[in-house]
Amino acid sequence: SQKIEQNSEALNIQEGKTATLTCNYTNYSPAYLQWYRQDPGRGPVFLLLIRENEKEKRKERLKVTFDTTLKQSLFHITASQPADSATYLCALEENTGNQFYFGTGTSLTVIP
Amino acid sequence: DAGVIQSPRHEVTEMGQEVTLRCKPISGHNSLFWYRQTMMRGLELLIYFNNNVPIDDSGMPEDRFSAKMPNASFSTLKIQPSEPRDSAVYFCASSLRTGTDTQYFGPGTRLTVL
Numbered sequence: 469s470q471k472i473e474q475n476s477e478a479l480n481i482q483e484g485k486t487a488t489l490t491c492n493y494t495n496y497s498p499a500y501l502q503w504y505r506q507d508p509g510r511g512p513v514f515l516l517l518i519r520e521n522e523k524e525k526r527k528e529r530l531k532v533t534f535d536t537t538l539k540q541s542l543f544h545i546t547a548s549q550p551a552d553s554a555t556y557l558c559a560l561e562e563n564t565g566n567q568f569y570f571g572t573g574t575s576l577t578v579i580p
Numbered sequence: 581d582a583g584v585i586q587s588p589r590h591e592v593t594e595m596g597q598e599v600t601l602r603c604k605p606i607s608g609h610n611s612l613f614w615y616r617q618t619m620m621r622g623l624e625l626l627i628y629f630n631n632n633v634p635i636d637d638s639g640m641p642e643d644r645f646s647a648k649m650p651n652a653s654f655s656t657l658k659i660q661p662s663e664p665r666d667s668a669v670y671f672c673a674s675s676l677r678t679g680t681d682t683q684y685f686g687p688g689t690r691l692t693v694l
C-alpha cells in the first residue's frame with residue numbers, strides 16, 4: 469500500500485541546534501516533494517519544493533534533501549529558534565497524475 | 581491579497597443536518613483543493629478543480645459529500661446528511677495551477693457534528 473511516513477514521535481531540541489525531520493514514502497513515484505509548516509489553528513504554509521532530479525535545496529536556515537533510491541526526504545533547520553516550533557508536513561505529487569498526498573506531520577518544539 | 585478565505589471558521593451541527601462550507605480562492609488562481617484533516621488520518625485531499633472543473637474526486641469519502649465551483653472565485657463543500665465521523669478541520673487551498681505550484685491554504689473550518 470502507499471504510505472508517507474514522518475517521524476512518529478514529537479521532536480524536542482535545544483535552541484541553536486539543528487533539527488532534522490524525516491519523510492519516507494512507499495509505493496509512490498513522486499515528481500517532486502514539498503515541505504509545509506503548520507501552526508496550531510492555521511492552514512499549512514509552503515516552505516520548500518524539491519524535484520526528483522534535485523538532491524538538495526536550501527532557503528535561509530532550511531535545507532531539504534531528496535533521495536529517490538532511499539525513497540526519503542530530510543528536512544533540516546539549522547540554528548533552530550523557539551519560533552520554529554510547529555508541525556512540519558511533507559507532501560508529494562506523483563509523476564503519473566495530479567494526486568497530491570501529505571504525510572501526517574512531525575511536531576517540533578525548540579526549547580529556549 | 582487577502583489570501584484564501586473560508587467560512588465559517590467554526591461549525592457545530594447535529595447529526596443528520598446539512599453542512600455547507602465555503603471557500604474563496606486567491607484571485608487569479610486556477611486550481612482549488614479541498615482537504616480534510618484529522619488526528620488519525622492527517623491531511624487528506626478530497627477533491628480538486630482546475631478552471632472550475634472537478635478533476636479528481638476520488639478522495640471524497642462517500643456520496644454524502646459534494647463539491648461545486650460555480651465560478652473562479654467561489655467553491656462549496658457540502659455534507660448531507662452529516663455524521664459525527666465527519667468532524668474534522670476542512671481546508672481549502674488554491675494555486676496558480678496544479679503541478680509544481682505552491683498551494684496556499686485557507687484558515688480552515690473546524691466542523692463538529694454532534
